[in-house]
Amino acid sequence: MHADASTAGLAHSDTTGMGQGWNNPVPGRALASIMTTEDLKTQFRQQSQAALSLDIAYIGVVNGLFSALHRLGRSTPQALAQASSMDEGYVLRWCDAAFAFGYLDADGETLTLTRMGEAMRPDAPDTLMPMAVQSVLSAHMAERAAGLMRTGERPGESVLAERATVLPWFGPMLEASFGPLFEHTICPAISAFAEVDARGGLAVDLGCGNGWYLRALARRCPKLRGLGLDGFAENIAQATARAAAEGLERRLAFETGDIHDFKLDEAADLIAMNRALHHVWEKDAAGIFAWLRDHLKPGGYAAIWEPAWPDDRQALRDPARKGLTFQNLSEHIQGNHLLRPQDIADAFAKVGMRARIHLFAGGNEAMVVAQR
Template sequence: MTETKRGELKKQFRGMARAAQVLGTAYIGVVNGLFTALQSLGKADAASLAAAAGMDPAYVRRWCDAAYAFDLLEAAGDSFWLSQTGAAMIPGAPATLMPAAAQAVLNMHMAERAAELMRTGERPGERVLAERKTLLPWFGPMLEANFARFFEDVICPAVPVFAEVNQRGGLAVDLGCGNGWYLRALARRCGGLRGLGIDGFDENISQATRLAAQEGLGERLRFVAGDAHQFTLDEPADLIAMNRALHHVWEAGGATFIARLRDNLRPGGAAAIWEPDWPADRATLRQPAFQGIAFQNLTEHVQGNHLLRADEIGEAFSAQGLTPEIFRFGDGQEAIIVARKPG
């Protein structure tokens, strides 16, 4: 490597490190409600902002300086107010940038865990998501901000099974429902269906129940704590959905789990599985759009999982007597596998 090339790489990686600092500073402001509080105040000094957000004044004063340094805040004298970038970090803002900050911190947490666990081979499972107290409450909102509009506006109209379930007023079950964003998005588009969400984290169930009630969907949507590996429904479902979660149960026995899906569907019902589509050709991972999937697959290993090919999922459904159809979106990164049970 030439000295010039080495210098270019150093500059590039310093820029990446600075970007991580920006996102880390933004994350602190998001999870502690500092951007939201400052939006309400308009302008405030650090002490007033700390009081409004219920935070320690000394921490907030230093955060304000860091946020100003990275153009997240504007300042004059002792007063601070939101820059355009800072305003875009507010979770409820249109096209909010919050997911980028939350994902960056989650990535660093998972990278640190992978670095440690690679030495022993341990794979502690999904509990690693709850190891950082500030991360788990933002996991669902991060996914919602990233995917809900895409699901509602692009996927739903293109995949006929959602309209079919809506037309007959059927039951849609979401396994691994998180904060319930998938069922809420589906219910907004499909006024005739009922929904049941199941998740293993109590924090997610509380969020999902509260958010459904806020949107006036509490009578149609219900959320309960449960183990997706061992679920049994009191009422056979017209649709069982899994949003980017099938790979979480696959290594424990994919064929057994798909048989459980089949047995909990009513005749003519369907499973709708949304998964990142792991490419068959490793060279695809060099494409910028797929690089994140490669990193995700590394961090999924920490959780006891690995990403799947859509064709592999379809073949597994066929082996259990269901008829699969694959819909691909996002330049091939995302796949919806709809597998129908014979009527």
């Protein structure tokens, strides 16, 4: 099980690059009469340029080139290759591309980061890194969907590990995309988190990814203890290292495992599923909700955070929801589908737990909280 193992890093933003014509609510035939073929060609050329720009950024992100040039301040391509331990020929050609797409400025052979290049650094404030990772992951998922559509095969979450450079960046992509929303907006609005903290309780995160959710929770809740579970060893290694780097290793622990085989040593005060429930819903929804109830202390809470699939198909034309449709397609590859918040509340009701739905980010994100 993996937290939000999909192309959801920016699922609720209009990351398609489509122009305003495509966001226009004018019916398809009327829209076609407004836009000429040349208009469409121009629009798609612009989209292609945007995709290429993000591809160039991705290479710089995963190979540490933006970060290395930031540390150096100014550098030649040769010195940048040495500082980042990359091949000089590849770095030289990447620098040309990064210059062409506006990530670098050049004074002769000396290169510096532009404002856009600085923003691509993974540790930059409000980093744009998720957009670059999202772009390459989306292309991978699109290629897989194109082939699998012919057979109906749904290979599961293993598709995420098919690109060696993507998986290590999946957790950081989610953290940069959703961490601030959780820590500064969602967490203060949900009273259950403060209540669990007050009692020094145990919070369990199922599908913890790189542990960002528990680390954010621990920063806001200094008495809380946390345990994270994830099916990818790569994620557990990241989670453990990042918790130690923040001095949280005594309060947070992480284990590799699957919810179907996992037993808690003590009942939990809070069990969270951070954008992970849809990964187990089709396999055993009833069993999961019974597990949540049975592993909570009396009075304990289950907090389920999911992208909010709308009731009305017309809502998918909203620019903020268009990306959600591609995420749902990529989830299908993995044997999943996105959920309506009411479906989650109804599932809690079936195991005797009353749930409350909290909506955030313009209704695109749902936190469903139920108490035993």
